[in-house]
Amino acid sequence: MIYTQYIYLFKCLSHRSRLRLMELLAAHGEMTVSEIAAAFQGEDIEDRDPSTISRNLTILRQQGFVTPRRVGQTKYYSLNIAKIEEAFADFLKFLRTAKTRVK
Template sequence: MPFTHTERPLYEVKAGLFKGLSHPFRIRVLELLADGAEHTVAELQEATGLEASHLSQHLSVLRRHRLVASDRRASHVYYRLAHPDVAELLAVARRLLADIVAADSARAADVAALPELPR
């Protein structure tokens, strides 16, 4: 069944949400922000090991898809999750990942070794 003229824009926003999640480093940045605190670019760079330009590109994608919000204070930009449900989405994705790889014991151990997500 084709989209109605009112449905299509909503599905495009939803697709954008998943596009924002479609890179391992962006997921890692979101997981770091899931602790509920604001983090500077320098803190995120240290935690991810990304070069500043690459991190900036990923943060731009996350902002564009409204997954993160930012505030400039003095000479620093602070990032946080744009909505608390992003953390819940990450937790659901982690549980789904665990179920998907459960049959592969080596991968299941890798999932179990991932850093705990804040609640």
């Protein structure tokens, strides 16, 4: 169904920790899970442990919003701004073309 991709898009973004994670990556460019966990310390973020951060990064990666880069045993994560822009542009196109779909 056409709505499924948008449900996943907004479900992915409807989590406070994931939005904060994206904000950190936007500010720092590239970070490891340990660096993200350290940045979350002292913040009112409920999902501060590395395993939960990794799970949130996986959700963002599945949507294409985060890209991992491996150096040895360490993964560095960065935002895929082009994919984020593409997802929102596609959603806006979906809304703009509603007149041709809805009867």
